[in-house]
Amino acid sequence: MGYSFDFQSVSFGPLWEGLIVTLELTVAANLIGVVLGFPLALLIMSRFAPVRLPAMLFVEFFRCTPAIVQIVWFFYCVPMLFNVFLGSMTMGILALGLNLMAFNAEAYRAAIQAVPREQLDAGIALGLNPLQRTLYIVLPTAVRASIPVLLTNGIGIFQQTALVAIVAVQDLMYQAKSLATETYRPIETFTIVALVYFAVSFPVSQVVGFLERRRQLMMS
Amino acid sequence: MALDFSIILRFQEALALGLWTTVKLTLICVVLGCSLGFFIGLARTSRSTLLRAVSSVYVEFFRGTPVLVQLFWIFFCLPLILGVELSNLTSGVIALTLYMGAITSETFRASLKSIGPEQLDACVALGLPRRVQVTNVILPQAVLRAIPTLLSNCVSLFKESALVSAVGMADLMFVGQNISNNTARPIEVLTVVALIYFLIAFPLTRAVTLVERRVLAKLAI
Amino acid sequence: MTMSFSAPLVKIQSLHKSYGPHIQVLKGLDIEMKPGERVVVIGPSGGGKSTLLRVMMGLEKIDSGSISFGGKPYISSESADRKTEIDTEVRRSIGMVFQHYTLFPHLSVIQNLILAPCKVRGESRASATKRAQALLERFGLGAKANAYPAQLSGGQKQRVAIARALMLDPKLMLFDEVTSALDPELVAEVEQVILQLAAQSMPMMIVTHDMWFAKNIASRVIFCAGGVVVEDGPPEQVLGAPKEERTRDFIDRVFHIRH
Numbered sequence: 001m002g003y004s005f006d007f008q009s010v011s012f013g014p015l016w017e018g019l020i021v022t023l024e025l026t027v028a029a030n031l032i033g034v035v036l037g038f039p040l041a042l043l044i045m046s047r048f049a050p051v052r053l054p055a056m057l058f059v060e061f062f063r064c065t066p067a068i069v070q071i072v073w074f075f076y077c078v079p080m081l082f083n084v085f086l087g088s089m090t091m092g093i094l095a096l097g098l099n100l101m102a103f104n105a106e107a108y109r110a111a112i113q114a115v116p117r118e119q120l121d122a123g124i125a126l127g128l129n130p131l132q133r134t135l136y137i138v139l140p141t142a143v144r145a146s147i148p149v150l151l152t153n154g155i156g157i158f159q160q161t162a163l164v165a166i167v168a169v170q171d172l173m174y175q176a177k178s179l180a181t182e183t184y185r186p187i188e189t190f191t192i193v194a195l196v197y198f199a200v201s202f203p204v205s206q207v208v209g210f211l212e213r214r215r216q217l218m219m220s
Numbered sequence: 221m222a223l224d225f226s227i228i229l230r231f232q233e234a235l236a237l238g239l240w241t242t243v244k245l246t247l248i249c250v251v252l253g254c255s256l257g258f259f260i261g262l263a264r265t266s267r268s269t270l271l272r273a274v275s276s277v278y279v280e281f282f283r284g285t286p287v288l289v290q291l292f293w294i295f296f297c298l299p300l301i302l303g304v305e306l307s308n309l310t311s312g313v314i315a316l317t318l319y320m321g322a323i324t325s326e327t328f329r330a331s332l333k334s335i336g337p338e339q340l341d342a343c344v345a346l347g348l349p350r351r352v353q354v355t356n357v358i359l360p361q362a363v364l365r366a367i368p369t370l371l372s373n374c375v376s377l378f379k380e381s382a383l384v385s386a387v388g389m390a391d392l393m394f395v396g397q398n399i400s401n402n403t404a405r406p407i408e409v410l411t412v413v414a415l416i417y418f419l420i421a422f423p424l425t426r427a428v429t430l431v432e433r434r435v436l437a438k439l440a441i
Numbered sequence: 442m443t444m445s446f447s448a449p450l451v452k453i454q455s456l457h458k459s460y461g462p463h464i465q466v467l468k469g470l471d472i473e474m475k476p477g478e479r480v481v482v483i484g485p486s487g488g489g490k491s492t493l494l495r496v497m498m499g500l501e502k503i504d505s506g507s508i509s510f511g512g513k514p515y516i517s518s519e520s521a522d523r524k525t526e527i528d529t530e531v532r533r534s535i536g537m538v539f540q541h542y543t544l545f546p547h548l549s550v551i552q553n554l555i556l557a558p559c560k561v562r563g564e565s566r567a568s569a570t571k572r573a574q575a576l577l578e579r580f581g582l583g584a585k586a587n588a589y590p591a592q593l594s595g596g597q598k599q600r601v602a603i604a605r606a607l608m609l610d611p612k613l614m615l616f617d618e619v620t621s622a623l624d625p626e627l628v629a630e631v632e633q634v635i636l637q638l639a640a641q642s643m644p645m646m647i648v649t650h651d652m653w654f655a656k657n658i659a660s661r662v663i664f665c666a667g668g669v670v671v672e673d674g675p676p677e678q679v680l681g682a683p684k685e686e687r688t689r690d691f692i693d694r695v696f697h698i699r700h
Contacts (some may be wrong), residue, residue, distance in 0.1 A: 063421075064379075064417070064418045064425060065414045065421065066379040066381075066417055068382045068383055068385070068393060069410070069414050072393075073414055076406035076407075076410060077406055077411070080407055161286075162286035180296065186292075187301065190289060190292050190296065190297055191297070194289050194293060198281060201284035202280060205280070338543045341543060342539070345536065345543075346556070346561070346605070346609065347557060347561050348560060352561075357545055361546065
């Protein structure tokens with residue numbers, strides 16, 4: 001093996017800037033996904049086909065195509081189709097946010113359907129109207145039950161943000177690519193970057209594991 | 221602007237070749253990745269601390285980093301470390317197999333864990349030797365229970381395979397992007413590419429539900 | 442094996458068993474069971490009844506004591522390191538049926554029955570299948586041979602589980618609350634099968650909460666509480682006119698709840 005390691009030549013400035021962009025993308029996409037995923041879940045559970053079918057199509061389309069295809073499609077096609085020119089950061093947030101929204105809608109749907117029937121019966125018996133039942137019974141129970149999946153999806157989108165590097169958003173992955181090319185130090189750069197992604201993802205996945213174990217304990 | 225989807229017809233063959241590369245890559249990595257995942261799943265439930273530690277680090281690391289980073293690492297760094305040139309296909313297969321191995325090992329681990337202790341009681345009461353317990357009772361149940369999640373894992377792999385376009389492998393996504401750039405018709409081309417992915421992945425996700433309802437419900441596994 | 446008629450079939454000597462440092466389930470059990478006896482073990486939950494059967498089957502480790510079968514000790518923990526020694530050859534002459542059926546869900550009824558004979562004894566598939574089919578017919582399950590456990594009622598599952606255990610020609614059957622998980626209307630069909638075995642003088646040890654069944658099947662009843670044998674005698678005595686106060690309390694309460 002003729003490769004000598006040199007971690008010194010990796011400059012951390014650009015990587016740090018990239019990480020900030022990556023985190024901004026993650027937080028913004030999660031805001032969209034967590035907030036708008038819930039109403040979308042209600043739409044895909046609607047009894048009215050004209051409401052339900054388009055919503056389901058939206059969700060299934062995002063779940064059944066590669067994220068990279070969605071992102072590239074977004075960057076090329078949205079400006080042409082709608083004649084709007086948004087900043088690349090905004091585009092990245094929108095693409096990732098809509099993707100996450102679809103995945104979170106599924107998580108919410110599963111959690112809503114797992115709300116026990118008796119809870120709703122109790123709500124009816126107490127004279128709550130459908131909106132009140134949704135707000136005070138379904139929402140709190142379902143949100144709590146879906147937290148582990150929301151966190152998993154959230155960390156998933158953190159990893160997917162790396163894809164925007166392909167359409168020139170200057171995130172962590174983008175900075176890594178340019179640094180690796182400039183310094184001819186791909187091993188050091190990509191290893192460090194992988195460790196940075198890991199350092200953010202791993203603690204969150206441990207929290208998810210803890211929440212799930214606690215949930216199982218409480219249910220058994 | 222006027223959309224003209226007929227442009228796709230001119231590139232049928234190129235797209236078909238790209239799709240074939242995507243499908244081939246996915247199938248190879250499904251087979252290799254599931255086999256790897258099964259043994260890693262066993263290793264993670266093993267009594268040996270060393271086996272458990274090594275397999276856990278592998279799984280957590282591959283689940284905790286973007287697949288794109290893994291792919292870049294294997295494309296650009298592995299040849300430097302090994303000192304040999306790797307073909308695009310080889311690198312792609314290595315990267316996606318390692319990814320698939322990590323996610324399916326979790327599937328197998330969960331299915332192994334879900335087999336209740338009373339099944340083992342029954343094995344002991346029938347005097348079944350350890351080998352028979354594993355091959356005739358535990359293994360078939362673990363695999364049956366894992367099937368729905370494994371199918372979902374396959375869909376994930378199929379989608380993630382589009383990332384190899386970023387390192388220059390001529391898969392469906394790569395071909396689509398090239399055509400889109402050359403014809404300046406991204407809407408038509410990229411939409412069709414997305415549709416092709418959808419038309420393959422969507423039925424697979426439905427198959428998951430079908431398997432769960434039909435096969436597993438019949439066996440109540 | 443030469444064995445005088447009065448020699449015990451099972452001999453349990455000062456059996457101790459605990460879960461962790463604080464929970465002692467069996468505190469020195471001594472039981473002798475003669476050939477042809479049908480022993481019903483009753484008692485309050487947590488009194489060690491099920492643990493006793495699980496220990497006899499070799500499913501649980503013990504702290505100390507020994508169990509012999511047909512004069513041969515096969516489970517013991519006498520040495521200082523408290524390791525439970527189990528003679529698997531002897532253990533194979535004992536069959537057990539559990540509360541929750543424990544059929545293998547991925548195998549059909551007939552496959553459940555022939556797995557052990559084929560794999561343990563090396564019996565041919567054809568011969569095992571023939572015996573299995575005959576056994577199923579006898580238990581009124583002839584038509585279910587190719588069904589999967591999930592397609593059976595609880596009573597049918599339990600009858601299959603009994604048939605599965607019988608495929609190995611056991612010399613002693615252990616029944617651990619085999620009707621507790623069943624809907625009331627399915628209990629009788631399972632008890633009928635066990636009575637059928639009793640009529641062929643199959644030795645058995647039964648843990649049950651069903652006092653009617655206990656009265657019908659037992660040749661001897663043991664009342665077990667707090668990890669020890671409190672009373673041991675013929676069913677008329679233990680169930681009808683118990684000598685011990687604790688037994689009387691228990692019997693009174695059980696019948697009080699029933700009626």
